[in-house]
Amino acid sequence: MKFPKIPEAATNRLSLYLRCLNKLSQSGVQTISSEELAKRFNFNSALFRKDLAYFGEFGTRGIGYKVEDLKNHITNILGLNKTYRVCIIGAGHLGSALASYKGFKKSRFSIVALFDVDRGKIKQKIGSCYVYDFADFQKIVAIKKIDIAIIAVPASEAQKVLNEIAKSGIKAVLNFAPTLLKPNKNIKLKTVDLSTHLENLAFFLAQSKNGNK
Amino acid sequence: MKFPKIPEAATNRLSLYLRCLNKLSQSGVQTISSEELAKRFNFNSALFRKDLAYFGEFGTRGIGYKVEDLKNHITNILGLNKTYRVCIIGAGHLGSALASYKGFKKSRFSIVALFDVDRGKIKQKIGSCYVYDFADFQKIVAIKKIDIAIIAVPASEAQKVLNEIAKSGIKAVLNFAPTLLKPNKNIKLKTVDLSTHLENLAFFLAQSKNGNK
DNA sequence: TGATGTGAAGCGGTTCACAGCC
DNA sequence: GGCTGTGAACCGCTTCACATCA
Numbered sequence: 001m002k003f004p005k006i007p008e009a010a011t012n013r014l015s016l017y018l019r020c021l022n023k024l025s026q027s028g029v030q031t032i033s034s035e036e037l038a039k040r041f042n043f044n045s046a047l048f049r050k051d052l053a054y055f056g057e058f059g060t061r062g063i064g065y066k067v068e069d070l071k072n073h074i075t076n077i078l079g080l081n082k083t084y085r086v087c088i089i090g091a092g093h094l095g096s097a098l099a100s101y102k103g104f105k106k107s108r109f110s111i112v113a114l115f116d117v118d119r120g121k122i123k124q125k126i127g128s129c130y131v132y133d134f135a136d137f138q139k140i141v142a143i144k145k146i147d148i149a150i151i152a153v154p155a156s157e158a159q160k161v162l163n164e165i166a167k168s169g170i171k172a173v174l175n176f177a178p179t180l181l182k183p184n185k186n187i188k189l190k191t192v193d194l195s196t197h198l199e200n201l202a203f204f205l206a207q208s209k210n211g212n213k
Numbered sequence: 214m215k216f217p218k219i220p221e222a223a224t225n226r227l228s229l230y231l232r233c234l235n236k237l238s239q240s241g242v243q244t245i246s247s248e249e250l251a252k253r254f255n256f257n258s259a260l261f262r263k264d265l266a267y268f269g270e271f272g273t274r275g276i277g278y279k280v281e282d283l284k285n286h287i288t289n290i291l292g293l294n295k296t297y298r299v300c301i302i303g304a305g306h307l308g309s310a311l312a313s314y315k316g317f318k319k320s321r322f323s324i325v326a327l328f329d330v331d332r333g334k335i336k337q338k339i340g341s342c343y344v345y346d347f348a349d350f351q352k353i354v355a356i357k358k359i360d361i362a363i364i365a366v367p368a369s370e371a372q373k374v375l376n377e378i379a380k381s382g383i384k385a386v387l388n389f390a391p392t393l394l395k396p397n398k399n400i401k402l403k404t405v406d407l408s409t410h411l412e413n414l415a416f417f418l419a420q421s422k423n424g425n426k
Numbered sequence: 427t428g429a430t431g432t433g434a435a436g437c438g439g440t441t442c443a444c445a446g447c448c
Numbered sequence: 449g450g451c452t453g454t455g456a457a458c459c460g461c462t463t464c465a466c467a468t469c470a
Contacts, residue, residue, distance in 0.1 A: 007439060011416050015409040016393070033451065041393065044441055049453060061452045062448045078412050079419020086411075097310030101407075102367075103391060109411050148414055154315075171421065172414035174407075178316060180229070180254065188417040190410050194314075194387075196228040197403050198299075198322050199291050201361055201385035203224050204401040206292025208384065220461065246429060257463055262431060274430045274469045 010051045014074050016041060017048070021071040033064035080108045087141065088150045089161050091116040091124075091131045094176055095152035100127035112144050134164075141168040148172045155179035162189075223264045227287050229254060230261070234284040246277035293321045299361045300354065302374050304329040304337075304344045307389055308365035313340035325357050347377075354381040361385045368392035375402075 020040060024032060038045040052058055055077050059065045075081055086104075088095045091114045098104075099111050114126055115134040122133045132140050140146075149165045151158055151173060158177035165173055166184050175181060175191040183189065233253060237245060251258040265271055265283075268290050272278045288294055299317075301308045304327045311317075312324050327339055328347040335346045345353050353359075362378045364371055364386060371390035378386055379397050388394060388404040396402065 005438095008413065009439075011413055012409050014416075015406075015412045018412075019391070019408075020393075034453095035451080042396070045451095046441060046443090046454090047439090049451095050440080053453065057453070059452050060448065061446070062450045064451065077416070077419075079415040079422075080412065084411075084415055084418070093310040093313040093315075097306040098407075100306040102306075103408060107408060107411070108415065147418060148411070172418050174410055174414060178232070180233075183255070188414060190414065192405060192407075192410060193228075194311075194405075195232075195316060195320060196225055197387055197405065198297075198320070198361070199228045199231075199293065200221065200224055200403065201387060201401060202292040202297055202321065203227075203290070205297070205360060205385050206290075209292075218460095222461075248429080258429095259432090259463060259465090260461090262429095263462080266431065270431070272430050275428045276470070277429065 004054065006054045010054060011078070013041075013043070013047075013051050014078055017051075018071065018074045018078065018080075021067055021074065024067045025071055029067050031064050032067055032070075034059070036064075082108065084109050084147045085112045085145055086110065086148045086150060087113040087115065087144070087146045088129075088152055089115045089134065089137075089165075090152035090154075090157075091118070091121045091126060092152065095150075096126045098150060098152060099129045109148070112146065113140055115140075134161075137164055138168050141170060146170060148174065151175040151177050153177060162187075217267065219267045223267060224291070226254075226256070226260075226264050227291055230264075231284065231287045231291065231293075234280055234287065237280045238284055242280050244277050245280055245283075247272070249277075295321065297322050297360045298325045298358055299323065299363060300326040300328065300357070300359045301342075301363045301365055302328045302347065302350075302378075303365035303367075303370075304331070304334045304339060305365065308363075309339045311363060311365060312342045322361070325359065326353055328353075347374075350377055351381050354383060359383060361387065364388040364390050366390060375400075 017037065020037065034045040034048045038048045058070055058073050086109050088098055088111060095114060099114055104111060111127070111129055114129050114131045115137055116122060116131055117134045121131050124131045147170070149170050151161050153161055155177045158175065158179050159181055162173065162181050166187055171186065172188045175189060178193050178195045181189060181191070230250065233250065247258040247261045251261045271283055271286050299322050301311055301324060308327060312327055317324060324340070324342050327342050327344040328350055329335060329344050330347045334344050337344045360383070362383050364374050366374055368390045371388065371392050372394055375386065375394050375397070379400055384399065385401045388402060391406050391408045394402060394404070
């Protein structure tokens with residue numbers, strides 16, 4: 001299989017398509033056209049076809065796409081035919097909430113460890129998950145064969161944590177700390193910045209108040 | 214003040230600039246050039262100047278930008294010179310975590326109400342915040358003058374909640390439910406989709422495993 | 427001189443429009 | 449005939465390069 005450079009926007013859309021196809025499959029829909037599917041997202045149908053074209057040809061001209069087949073193809077493309085072992089660093093409010101988050105239960109991501117430095121939290125159980133001492137991070141990552149790390153520590157600690165993650169060989173990180181992290185070319189880092197999202201909403205409100213549309 | 218269409222990417226960067234300027238200000242830095250500031254983000258300095266150019270001219274040729282002034286300008290541009298009153302719908306793990314999230318404490322966003330439909334949660338206090346019956350949503354929004362709503366309910370309930378929000382006159386919404394919501398032209402809706410983020414990481418891992426870079 | 431502010435060029439992702447195939 | 453797959457046009461954001469001004 002050959003992958004030219006694929007826009008991240010495209011793979012994000014694949015996630016959405018997949019979610020939709022799962023629903024369609026459950027409703028017993030057999031076939032769908034790009035037009036019909038794209039309409040559900042207010043996307044252009046050509047965009048949908050181009051997104052798929054990065055990976056192959058999955059449709060039938062004159063007919064459309066077989067829901068079940070396409071679902072399986074996208075599942076494979078996204079690498080969701082295996083389960084990923086995830087750890088969360090930081091057992092504060094956010095880390096604990098993520099550990100208990102029901103949305104993960106039915107997905108291919110299983111939270112297998114929490115880490116913290118707070119003696120009061122270490123050895124506790126949160127959700128179905130044990131809190132380990134962050135001092136043992138390298139050891140536990142190896143034992144538990146962790147694939148993905150989630151950073152849920154205060155901004156001031158995040159870079160330190162990322163350095164430790166890099167040492168462990170983990171290659172994919174989701175960061176919730178509102179801070180700029182030094183990019184590491186071996187690691188795929190995604191940051192979810194709640195403050196920025198909220199500030200964006202504030203900007204929108206401020207702007208519309210000034211009589212702009 | 215006149216606002217041409219401003220890329221959302223630009224206003225997101227303004228948030229980052231502001232965070233950095235706050236730090237610089239605290240460190241006592243008086244002046245900074247676009248080059249120097251952009252370097253901290255691995256951005257092009259022209260991008261920084263263009264981002265500002267949407268809103269005016271804030272620098273001095275040959276010198277750069279006064280940290281304190283620029284900080285104040287961006288604060289005003291983003292509408293962060295006032296405090297926003299935020300509510301969270303859904304007092305589950307995520308909603309509760311957000312209500313207790315310390316990062317908001319020092320920002321211009323104050324969580325003033327939680328909502329749920331679960332009798333076991335209603336009237337409880339989470340963080341410093343009371344859980345109201347979602348049946349009373351319209352009433353409480355009016356009384357508490359809520360500006361921003363955060364949706365932290367299961368996907369199946371999210372559209373219903375958004376409809377209720379629309380009725381209340383709230384204009385800005387941050388959604389954590391992993392589902393497609395019908396766009397409402399009166400409402401600025403931002404969705405944070407954790408599943409999609411994780412699936413994106415899965416795709417990255419699957420791809421690199423197949424020997425691609 | 428030195429850094430800003432900005433028109434023009436560059437680039438990457440989206441849409442168009444149609445050839446190709448069932 | 450109908451829908452996919454795709455080259456070409458399009459569009460908007462980023463980068464370049466330089467005129468402008470303290």
